[in-house]
Amino acid sequence: MTNIKKVSQLAGVSTATVSRTLKNPDLVTPQTREKVMKAVKQAGYRPNWLATSVKTGKSNSIVVLVPNLVNPFFMRIIEGIEQAAQEQGFSVLLGDTQGKAEREHEYASMVLTNRADGLIQLDHSFPFSENDADLASSIPMVSVCERISGHPDYPFIELDNYAAGRALTHHLIGYGHQRFGVIAGQLTSQIHHDRLAGIKSVLTEEGISFDEDMLVGGSYRIETGIEGVQQLLAQKQPPTAVFCFNDDIALGAIHEIKRHGLRVPQDISVTGFDNVRTSAYMDPPLTTVDQPAYDMGRRAVEVLSKMISREPLTRTREILPFSLIERHSTGPLGKD
Amino acid sequence: MTNIKKVSQLAGVSTATVSRTLKNPDLVTPQTREKVMKAVKQAGYRPNWLATSVKTGKSNSIVVLVPNLVNPFFMRIIEGIEQAAQEQGFSVLLGDTQGKAEREHEYASMVLTNRADGLIQLDHSFPFSENDADLASSIPMVSVCERISGHPDYPFIELDNYAAGRALTHHLIGYGHQRFGVIAGQLTSQIHHDRLAGIKSVLTEEGISFDEDMLVGGSYRIETGIEGVQQLLAQKQPPTAVFCFNDDIALGAIHEIKRHGLRVPQDISVTGFDNVRTSAYMDPPLTTVDQPAYDMGRRAVEVLSKMISREPLTRTREILPFSLIERHSTGPLGKD
DNA sequence: CTGTTAGCGCGTTCAA
DNA sequence: TTGAACGCGCTAACAG
Numbered sequence: 288m289t290n291i292k293k294v295s296q297l298a299g300v301s302t303a304t305v306s307r308t309l310k311n312p313d314l315v316t317p318q319t320r321e322k323v324m325k326a327v328k329q330a331g332y333r334p335n336w337l338a339t340s341v342k343t344g345k346s347n348s349i350v351v352l353v354p355n356l357v358n359p360f361f362m363r364i365i366e367g368i369e370q371a372a373q374e375q376g377f378s379v380l381l382g383d384t385q386g387k388a389e390r391e392h393e394y395a396s397m398v399l400t401n402r403a404d405g406l407i408q409l410d411h412s413f414p415f416s417e418n419d420a421d422l423a424s425s426i427p428m429v430s431v432c433e434r435i436s437g438h439p440d441y442p443f444i445e446l447d448n449y450a451a452g453r454a455l456t457h458h459l460i461g462y463g464h465q466r467f468g469v470i471a472g473q474l475t476s477q478i479h480h481d482r483l484a485g486i487k488s489v490l491t492e493e494g495i496s497f498d499e500d501m502l503v504g505g506s507y508r509i510e511t512g513i514e515g516v517q518q519l520l521a522q523k524q525p526p527t528a529v530f531c532f533n534d535d536i537a538l539g540a541i542h543e544i545k546r547h548g549l550r551v552p553q554d555i556s557v558t559g560f561d562n563v564r565t566s567a568y569m570d571p572p573l574t575t576v577d578q579p580a581y582d583m584g585r586r587a588v589e590v591l592s593k594m595i596s597r598e599p600l601t602r603t604r605e606i607l608p609f610s611l612i613e614r615h616s617t618g619p620l621g622k623d
Numbered sequence: 624m625t626n627i628k629k630v631s632q633l634a635g636v637s638t639a640t641v642s643r644t645l646k647n648p649d650l651v652t653p654q655t656r657e658k659v660m661k662a663v664k665q666a667g668y669r670p671n672w673l674a675t676s677v678k679t680g681k682s683n684s685i686v687v688l689v690p691n692l693v694n695p696f697f698m699r700i701i702e703g704i705e706q707a708a709q710e711q712g713f714s715v716l717l718g719d720t721q722g723k724a725e726r727e728h729e730y731a732s733m734v735l736t737n738r739a740d741g742l743i744q745l746d747h748s749f750p751f752s753e754n755d756a757d758l759a760s761s762i763p764m765v766s767v768c769e770r771i772s773g774h775p776d777y778p779f780i781e782l783d784n785y786a787a788g789r790a791l792t793h794h795l796i797g798y799g800h801q802r803f804g805v806i807a808g809q810l811t812s813q814i815h816h817d818r819l820a821g822i823k824s825v826l827t828e829e830g831i832s833f834d835e836d837m838l839v840g841g842s843y844r845i846e847t848g849i850e851g852v853q854q855l856l857a858q859k860q861p862p863t864a865v866f867c868f869n870d871d872i873a874l875g876a877i878h879e880i881k882r883h884g885l886r887v888p889q890d891i892s893v894t895g896f897d898n899v900r901t902s903a904y905m906d907p908p909l910t911t912v913d914q915p916a917y918d919m920g921r922r923a924v925e926v927l928s929k930m931i932s933r934e935p936l937t938r939t940r941e942i943l944p945f946s947l948i949e950r951h952s953t954g955p956l957g958k959d
Numbered sequence: 960c961t962g963t964t965a966g967c968g969c970g971t972t973c974a975a
Numbered sequence: 976t977t978g979a980a981c982g983c984g985c986t987a988a989c990a991g
Contacts, residue, residue: 337738383705638970651977
């Protein structure tokens, strides 16, 4: 271990001078500076980050809780988080929770032990354990995409899911559809409620009824899309248009619809959600809702950074705009 | 800040006793233990991780350098890394390098400043800067998928890319193909050389010539697949079978082939590489090479962990087996 | 401008 | 079994 003491001896100065030279070179005379820098180089010295941090009491790290690493939508958010964190001098600790409460607890407790200064939650659950809950109240925490259930006081960055649901519905009604199915992801989240409410609001306005049997699914997986389509096609009156609550579900759904010998969109229209990289290259290219995932990640870090430095927040809840991407998985019925 | 001193006062004992109670409860009498635990609970005390680490000199963190977060193959590896790291008591610092040298330098230097104990590199470049290179020689570092160019001494975990290249070629020749194209990813990596060498070795054995004009591409992106197909189809004698060096490239390739009004596999066969989640749901489902990405990540952590604790390594280079996944993007020419 | 001293929060001696 | 004292590596305060 080559430490500051060794360097100071090598240079014939005090440890304080070495520290100063490295941190604030203007405070030392050019001669000593040179002497010190030479000793630093010769010894191959790097300041011990742990020691520096224990002084300041800040770890300059943030922990990101993500339910699933393989979802490209989440990863795009994390790209934004990572980039902004780097710019602000933070490191990112990755917490793959797999949606499991114990793992959330474990990662969340990092903020309680000075291992991280703040926390970004990509899921909707309150990540702290029962035990830690009281300590967590003053912790810098932000959620992205989702809101933390039961804790409306934490800032969040999310999409206008209600409006997106409405836009998708208008789009499909514009093609003349009247019978709709929904293949949902996590059923307990705010996202789910908002999107569904958006869809239903338009249907009500248009005098179209929605049968609760037409709501299937329950996780953001390809297989959910497959099973969802199987259930919807088994109905007496199958839908002619299906809302999928992410692009993975839509991929599975389209795959299964084709496997039944039906065509997309001539027999059934399908919409996705998220606009992941691959959605433009599906067959047919997917009509979906683009979320500004990268920017959402960036924004989360900006908010969290302010919380960490105890600056006041101008806004504690941000609803970002979406954009509807019309491709070829939707269309009028029967057109060839 | 609630520290150990405050707790010791609250419990009426010394700080040493508090430390002992938490770290080695058997060394204190049950009565004091109870006293201390009560004070800990009452004060909401958590040991400061930074202080603990500065004592031990270990950060119990590893930094993972990944060129690209949105590639599901990398993410699957990181899932394995993350899981194994958690089991071994390490935290994962995420370093999204975007393939940029400066960012690699910055993240790699974390190991030099005690911010991390070891490093996993998912790319093929030596991540340290010129300046840090001499210090890096004794650093625990492992590479996954790739080998670190110019530094054969670092352990690596990779696939048997040569054999995989051979297997794919045999598969396609079995369908009667004679004219092959290759859409490659990173052209400078060991991976590239091994796969290409595997392909060419079989072609040579079978007396089939390979025209260097049939080698296109240069990055692992969907767009590379599109452009690659355009170049290949512009040849006088376009190939009847195309090797794509990852599944993203294959996705773009298939998309573009179809856009030209050609059919996969009746007009052109396409193979991928990696077997990402979505490859089974492409249209047609992709013939590809499965890499045990999750296990590769796990294994990397096991090796790195041994290096960090200075245990001797049994093997320093591991070549893992692949498996060829035959789906429907390959087949004989012209069959309907 | 530089050196001495104190202390960040904790773990680990060494006596008692 | 417990406490006092020291030190991890570093930086900030105060002298000089």
